[in-house]
Amino acid sequence: MGGQTREPDALQFDLASMDRLLRLDPVAGIARVQAGMRWRRLQTLLDPHDLAVKVMQSYSNFSVGGSVSVNCHGRYIGESAIASTVRALQLATADGRTLELSRDSEPALFGAVLGGYGGLGVITEVELDLARNARIARAVAAVPLEDYPDWFEANVLAGEGVVLHNADLVPPDFDKPLAITWSRTDAPLTDARRLVPEGLDYSREQNLIWSATELPGGDALRERYMTRRLLTEPRVIMRNCEASLDVASIEPRTRRVSTYLLQEYFIPTGAFRSFAGRMRAILRAADADVLNVSIRHAVEDTTSLMRWADRDMFCFVLYHKQRTWQDARAASWTRALIDAALDHGGRYYLPYRLHATRKQFARAYPQAEAFAAIKHGIDPDNRFRNLLWDRYLPRA
Numbered sequence: 001m002g003g004q005t006r007e008p009d010a011l012q013f014d015l016a017s018m019d020r021l022l023r024l025d026p027v028a029g030i031a032r033v034q035a036g037m038r039w040r041r042l043q044t045l046l047d048p049h050d051l052a053v054k055v056m057q058s059y060s061n062f063s064v065g066g067s068v069s070v071n072c073h074g075r076y077i078g079e080s081a082i083a084s085t086v087r088a089l090q091l092a093t094a095d096g097r098t099l100e101l102s103r104d105s106e107p108a109l110f111g112a113v114l115g116g117y118g119g120l121g122v123i124t125e126v127e128l129d130l131a132r133n134a135r136i137a138r139a140v141a142a143v144p145l146e147d148y149p150d151w152f153e154a155n156v157l158a159g160e161g162v163v164l165h166n167a168d169l170v171p172p173d174f175d176k177p178l179a180i181t182w183s184r185t186d187a188p189l190t191d192a193r194r195l196v197p198e199g200l201d202y203s204r205e206q207n208l209i210w211s212a213t214e215l216p217g218g219d220a221l222r223e224r225y226m227t228r229r230l231l232t233e234p235r236v237i238m239r240n241c242e243a244s245l246d247v248a249s250i251e252p253r254t255r256r257v258s259t260y261l262l263q264e265y266f267i268p269t270g271a272f273r274s275f276a277g278r279m280r281a282i283l284r285a286a287d288a289d290v291l292n293v294s295i296r297h298a299v300e301d302t303t304s305l306m307r308w309a310d311r312d313m314f315c316f317v318l319y320h321k322q323r324t325w326q327d328a329r330a331a332s333w334t335r336a337l338i339d340a341a342l343d344h345g346g347r348y349y350l351p352y353r354l355h356a357t358r359k360q361f362a363r364a365y366p367q368a369e370a371f372a373a374i375k376h377g378i379d380p381d382n383r384f385r386n387l388l389w390d391r392y393l394p395r396a
């Protein structure tokens with residue numbers, strides 16, 4: 001979304017065909033894969049062993065190398081960013097060496113590559129801790145915004161067998177989190193699919209999102225076809241089924257007029273109420289076209305250098321729509337949200353539009369100085385570039 005894979009007049013690597021499973025230890029729950037592999041392919045290989053990816057995004061289309069390079073996270077309860085699940089990785093460097101990195105072998109470089117957005121070299125292999133697949137049941141509850149942090153602690157963190165959780169805030173008021181919690185169960189499956197098949201037709205879902213955001217009465221449509229369904233439809237499925245969702249289901253039909261974008265803010269858990277209040281005021285004042293805000297939780301990340309969770313965080317993921325010519329409008333309220341996150345001791349996420357000022361970036365990621373020094377050591381001629389690092393990386 002911001003040129004993180006792009007640089008003018010540069011050679012671009014496509015790792016899509018580097019998608020082999022190199023080693024699988026089903027007993028220890030460890031897999032080593034080539035970095036171009038997408039989660040969906042890994043899930044196909046893990047599922048027969050009743051294994052699952054431990055931490056990944058909400059959708060399964062992303063590559064392992066790209067996920068590790070942004071230090072992604074998901075809805076997994078009790079887990080941190082993906083860095084915590086990476087045992088080792090192989091890095092091809094600017095001078096043509098191949099390094100094996102881990103917590104024991106060159107730990108500083110290992111930590112910098114996780115969330116390093118390709119700035120230090122090409123990750124060619126990744127070794128991951130896995131989780132067990134499980135049967136999970138969905139419970140949905142409407143919780144008042146003010147009560148959410150206490151409710152979350154009592155029902156999710158201290159809940160029995162909770163695997164996945166998020167809470168959705170919807171327009172116009174963003175004030176009633178709809179808490180969606182998936183917990184282990186022995187109940188019979190309501191959907192027997194092990195994985196979501198690839199290549200399904202999502203016209204219905206795409207039309208529904210379009211209608212809810214463009215037509216008069218869109219909020220009522222959303223309430224009727226999305227919220228009410230969630231509240232009333234029991235669902236018991238396999239973890240791998242929920243983890244293999246396809247981003248095609250939330251894609252726009254066309255990008256000629258408008259597109260959907262993401263943003264994310266990481267807020268220390270104690271600042272939830274205050275940040276949520278300021279976020280709502282900013283979105284309202286800007287009349288921002290936000291489809292929903294998904295709240296998640298991540299445990300402190302103690303592995304990556306450019307960590308976005310230096311303590312336990314609530315994560316606010318904004319999914320918004322904009323006319324393709326209105327980027328500047330979104331830029332101003334995005335900067336206001338970044339300021340709000342920073343004022344609460346939080347951060348913003350880097351895979352998206354490059355709206356942050358350099359000052360905001362420096363406040364959010366003071367570790368960038370150390371990252372720049374490591375980059376200068378391993379890539380002194382700055383061969384590994386992209387628009388993110390061009391704009392923000394302090395000069396070494």
Ligand SMILES: Cc1cc2nc3c(=O)[nH]c(=O)nc-3n(C[C@H](O)[C@H](O)[C@H](O)COP(=O)(O)OP(=O)(O)OC[C@H]3O[C@@H](n4cnc5c(N)ncnc54)[C@H](O)[C@@H]3O)c2cc1C
Binds near residue numbers: 015070071118119
């Ligand atoms: C619809 C949608 C939903 C999302 N949901 C989530 C979510 O739930 N949680 C979350 O954390 N994020 C989420 N994201 C953000 C997502 O994790 C990042 O955009 C991620 O980078 C996507 O992976 P990719 O394989 O497309 O990576 P790319 O976009 O291809 O790469 C990302 C960065 O990593 C670098 N890179 C890629 N591969 C390598 C490699 N092998 N070696 C070195 N550098 C490499 C690239 O140069 C680039 O800087 C979402 C994004 C979208 C569009």
